[in-house]
Amino acid sequence: MQWKRIALLTLCIVSLGTMPTNAATFKDVNTQHWYYSSVERLVKHNILSGYEDGTFKPQQPVTRAQAATIIANALRVNKEAIVPPRFTDVAKTNTHYEAIAALTKLGVFQNSEQFFPQQSLTRKQMAKILVEAFKLKSSGIVTYADVPPKSWAYEYIGILGALGITTNQGDFYPNQAVTRAQLAAFIERTIDMKRKDNDNDIWDTWKNW
Template sequence: MKKAFKSLLMAVLAIILFIPVAVPSAATFEGSLSGKSTSMDEQANYEAAASTSFRDVPSTYWAKKEIDYLVKNGIIQGYKNGNFGIKDPVTRAQAAIIVARALGIDDEYAPNPGFRDVPTTHSAYNEIAVLTKYGIFSKGTYFKPNDKLTRAQMAKIITESFGLDYKSTTSFKDVKSSDWFYKYVQALAYNGITKGDSKGYFLPYQPLTRTEFAVFMARTLNEQFRSGVQATVTGTQLLSDGRLKMNVQLFNNTKNEVFNIKGKYELYINGKLVAKSTSLREYKNVVLKPNEKRTVEFYFSPSEVKQNIKFNSSAELFFEHQWYYYQ
């Protein structure tokens, strides 16, 4: 009996040992992003940004490139003591100064908005007045210039200042569709300017540090800082068959290798629509590693070409991208 049981056990083990073990494959996820980019002449500002030497911003600091970019372009400054103030909170007045500089309207005239706590002698008076003139800040009795700027307020200011579009594509655990800031947060997420924290929260009521605000501003002004698969147009050529060939530099600002990349584009030169694709089209055999850049070609059909204008540094590209990645 024992011998028979032993033989049976050996047979069962043999079968088990030869059964292939099913290894779970990595899950496939889809990413998407819409945005706007300028020509490479403008993007070169990022590449040429001079390195700053703030005492509290070491070369390995996670936001150094963004800070360098804003300082180089005269949008933000450090303190007289040589520090940037990486952990200091941003006030509403400071945010007004930074945004007005980024828009190039800080020296523009504006009527007195009438805030009781912002006299004409206030250091941020003109910037607050100009942004109020354009409706970015609402008129009221008090502006509260020394209050800390929250992430929700930041989302509204950036969205309205730069005219960001949005779609309801991102779900944050602490942002409901009924919240006053919902569409502004969605605009930042839709354009690759924010993705929330690792747990799926946006933290709308949390005050921003100078570093965090610098990162949001850099992402708004320059697509190379944004998350997702970005694109920049580097040149165009009208072909003899009526198609328009567009050279596009794709860059992967994600932590994953991406593939099956699809693009849909609207190209403007001198403010005029040059070409507009009607559907998402896949870049065949294009795989991008994290932080990898690659120049590819995209072809507009003759019916998608609206007019032929010589490519120049005024070129703007509105894009929609979809891609897949493993995780």
């Protein structure tokens, strides 16, 4: 029965060779997707999470409320020692209330009458949030054809370009909605940059990043 043992051994070798070396956490995030490593890394560090059906929904736009929770997770902010914000459209029962309140206290969000939690986060809004939340600075800025100097987001977007957090060239598309996959990539690049700068902050202490 020597031939059977050889056949069985051959089958095992073939099977092992075709097994994925790094299985995806979510059924809609393939290992070949450009955002795969960003999503996996942020999930591992409890910054992002998926949905109960096992999906991540990478192409779904991020709402402003969802973005608040994701950024708060990345900053490891204290969501208990908060000051109630003035927003009339964010109830205390809102799942993202503590994160919104905490970031507002830190000055990431302006404490105004409305927050518009269900609106999709735009790319220019994201630029401001990242700069304010991670205290990003650069000696210069990168300009984009579709972001005029008079825009309130001009410097924020320019800083992301200068630091390589956005890889866009020519146009930035400031009014487009940010998808969950895109936000994962932006946050990963931001933390990568913060870990390499000269400031001592919480991201420098993270192991296995």
